[in-house]
Amino acid sequence: MYTPEVKAEILVLLKELKLLRDDGDVTRTSSFAILRRIRGxxxxxxxxxxxxSQVTVVASGRGAWTGWVDLIKDRIEEKAITNTARVIREVAADIVGVVEAEDRITLARFTDSLLLNPVDAQPLYPHVMVVDGNDPRxxxxxxxxxxxxxxSMMRSHIDDGTFGDRVFSRDCPEYWFTFPPGSALAGQRLVMLVNHFKSKFGGNNPASIARRKRQSKRVAEIYDDLRAAGVDHVVVLGDLNDTPDSEALQPLLSDTDLTDVASVRPFDDGDPDEDRPGTFGNGTKxxxxxxxxxxxxxxxxxxxxxxxRKGVWGGVNGTLFPHFDTIEADHEAASDHAALFVDINLD
Structure with missing residues (x-):
């Protein structure tokens, strides 16, 4: 039950959130919270x-209505976010795979505010998609x-595996595209499989290795199924959280005909000393x-x-790799992962 004291506190909190007179509006710049009312x-x-001042709480208690308050998500004015956008601008890929996105709306706000064409102020990446996966965070x-x-199409694999024992920590979504008119592959399908495998956080124990191997094997099966269905052009990408010689990744790296872009020539590893092939942290093997x-x-x-590598901070002092002049400390880096890119000839 809502006591008089509880009702008074509810009104104080809603006033602080500017939700006394209405439920808030995501399109209104003065709103930073929304009162979601489902029933009651x-x-x-x-x-x-x-x-x-005349607003009153009429619900008798929590069981008398269903709803909650949501904070509105907005663009954060931080150098790291701006530097992330700068990486994407400079790489200038037609299609970008994104790892660790919060949700589609947040990602769309990022692109629509920081990745605009300077000529017509239109988004450089108008097509933005994220499928909510299995990670509770x-x-x-x-x-x-x-x-x-x-x-053109997407397919999720969040339910692969049994209830309580899903294969993917996030998902292995299939994002389907069609090569544009005028290209050598015009009208043909392109499928991107974007991944984020189980991390080694807390130790690279046998359970962690087994989980990544299971994920690797399932991605290989999805890839093989696509190829068997006549899809020739497939990209598997993401943070697989293990090295090329690891046991966990062999179902994907050794047991399929996929090739790592590190084998493409020329390959620019972005390292002046050419002895750091890694993509995470300091770029070691x-x-x-x-x-x-x-x-x-x-x-x-x-x-x-x-x-x-221009978006990362290499080493304690950031001196391992050349980086943007807009990065003056490690927390201003675009990411602790360097971006990978590949150029495909469509002539």
Missing amino acids: RLLLRPRNDPDG GIDVGVLATNAYPL SNKIDYVLLSPSLFARATGAGIF
Whole structure:
């Protein structure tokens, strides 16, 4: 039951959130919270009450209504976010695989505010998609695509495995595109499988290895099924959280015809000393955990690839790799993972 004291506190909190007079509006810049009412009534709001002083709580208790308050998510003015956008701008890929996205709306706000065409102020990546996965923290994988590559279909694999024992920590979504008119592959299908495998956080124990191996095997099966169905152009990418020689990744790296873009020539590893092939942290060999893997048809058309390190802070003082002049400390880096890219010839 809501006691008089509880009702008074509810009104104080709603006033602080500017929700006394209405439920808030996501399109209104003054709103930073929304009162979600599903069933029942919480408040009585008199019509002629401009300051909300006559609003009362009419719900007798928590069981008398169903609803909650949501905070509105907005763009954060932080250098790290701006530097992330700068990485995407400079790599200038037609399709970008995104790891650790919060949700589609947040990712769309990021692109629509920080990745605009300077000529017409239109989004460089108007096609934004994220499928909510299995991570309870809301860490998902998604894609950004230019006007030339509208998303034609998607398929989720969040339910692969049994209840309580799903294969994927997040998902292995299939994002389907069609090569644009005028290209050598016009009308043909392109499928991106974006992944984020089980991490080694807390130790690389046998259970962690087994989980990644299970995920690797399932992605290999999905890839093989696509190829058997006549899809020639497939990319598997993401943070696989293990090295190329690891037992866990062999079902994907050794037992399929996928090829790591590190085998593309020329390959620019972004390291002045050319002794750091990794993509995470300081780029050591043990930190090569991010991948872009190509089916044979795409590998045959690859004209160059590399690791773009200008958005990371290498070493204690950030001196391992050249980085953006807008990064002055490690917390301002775009990410602790360098971006991977590959160029595909469509002429």
